[in-house]
Amino acid sequence: MARRAPRHAEAERNDRALLEAAKKVLAVDGAHTSVATIAARAGVGIASLYRRYRTKEELFQHLCALSLGQWIQAVEEGLAHDDPWEGLVHYITAAIEFSGGALGPLAGTIPVTDEMAEKFTRSEELTRSLIARAHEAGVLRADATAVDVSLLIEQLGKSSLVEQFEVQGRTDLVDEASNARRRIIAIAVDGLRAGHGPLPGRPPGPDLLAERW
C-alpha cells in the first residue's frame, strides 16, 4: 500500500517560509545573497531548500514567477475597482507592499524562463489598460506614462529602513519605520494626481523596463 508523506504539512510550511525569506533577504542584500542566509532567515535547514529547488537559480526563478503572479493579481484588483483613481492607488500600494520591486536587482543575474516572460508581458498589458483608464478619467496627471508608474513602484519597493531594522532585530523600530514608509508612498502617489506642472524630459520608451532582463 502506498504511504502518505509523513511530514507533508511541515514541508509546505517550509516552502512558503523559504520564499518569504528569500524575498526579504533579496530586498536587503541584493542578488549576491547566499543560500545560507535565506535558509537561516526562514528558520529552515539548507537541505530543505535544495530538496525543493535544484539550484539557487531555480529558487530565484520560481520566486520571480510567483511575484509576477501577484503583480498581475494587483492590477486585476485595481481594474475591478469602480473608481479609476482608487483602482490605480490600490495597484500601486499592493505592488509595493509585496515587494515586487525588490526583485529588480535580480535582472541580468538569472536566465528568464518562459513562464516569467509570459507573465511579464501579461502584466504589462494589464498595467497599460489600468493607466489608460485613469488617464481617460482625468485623475492621473496627463504626462505620467505606464513606465513612469512602474518605475515609481520599483523605486518605492526597494529595501528601506523597515527591512534593515528587521535584520538588525530592532523590532521596536520596525513599526515606526513602516509608518514612515507609508507616508513616503502617500507623498509620491499624491504627486501622480492630475493638476501638477509638466514633468521634465521626455516620456520614457515603453521597453525600458524589459531591456535589462
Add this chain to the structure above:
Amino acid sequence: MARRAPRHAEAERNDRALLEAAKKVLAVDGAHTSVATIAARAGVGIASLYRRYRTKEELFQHLCALSLGQWIQAVEEGLAHDDPWEGLVHYITAAIEFSGGALGPLAGTIPVTDEMAEKFTRSEELTRSLIARAHEAGVLRADATAVDVSLLIEQLGKSSLVEQFEVQGRTDLVDEASNARRRIIAIAVDGLRAGHGPLPGRPPGPDLLAERW
C-alpha cells in the same frame, strides 16, 4: 633637499576615482561589495586603494564623511535661495544627485567616527531649518516633517536602472534611464507641495534615521 612627489597629480586623480567608484559600486552591490570591484571600477590597482586607506572600513568611513559634507553643502545652498520652495527643491535634487542615500546600506556595518557623528548632527540641524522655512512660507505640505523629506531623499537616491545599465555597459540606455529617473523625482517632489490631503499615520520620530547607525 625635500623632493616633490613625482606622481602626485596621478595619485590625487586616483583617489577621486576611487571614491567615485566606491559610491557607485555601493549603490549597486550594497555593503557586501569587494575592494577588487571598487578598484576595477575606478580603473586603478588594488594597491592604490590600500596606499591611501589602511582598510576597506576606513575607505567607507571616509566616503561617509565626504558625503555628509556634500549633504551639508546642499542644504546651505538651499538656504541661500531666496525662494523657500526653490531652496527646498534644490536641496532634495542635489542630495539625490550625488547619491547620498546610497550609503544607507552601510549603516550598522562600520563604526561611526567622530567626524561622521558631528557632520550628521550639523546636517540634521540645517535640514530642520530649511524645512521650517518652507513650512512658514506655506509652500510645503504642513504634515510633512524633516524626517519624511530625508527618508524620501534616501528612497529616491537608491540604486536604480541607471546604475544597473552602467554596470552592464548598456551605455545607450543610461541616458534614457536617467531621464526616467528625473521624472520619478519630479513626481515625488510635486507630492510634497502644499495642497494635498493629510498623510497617513503619525509623524515619524525625529531620531528614526540616527537609530540605525
Add this chain to the structure above:
DNA sequence: CGCTTGCGAAGCGAATCGCTCCGTTATACA
C-alpha cells in the same frame, strides 16, 4: 643618470560560496 614615489597585479591565508551527505526526527499506517 640615480633616487624617490606611486603604480598594477600576482599571490597570500582565511573566509565564504553553492551544494551534498548523513544521522536524526516526526508522522501515517498496521
Add this chain to the structure above:
DNA sequence: TGTATAACGGAGCGATTCGCTTCGCAAGCG
C-alpha cells in the same frame, strides 16, 4: 504502540572569493 519512511537540520565538501601584502616596474625629479 511499533515500524517504515519522507523530510529534517547542519557538518562538511571542493571551489571560489575575500581583504590584504608584496614586489617588480614606470614615471617625475634632481
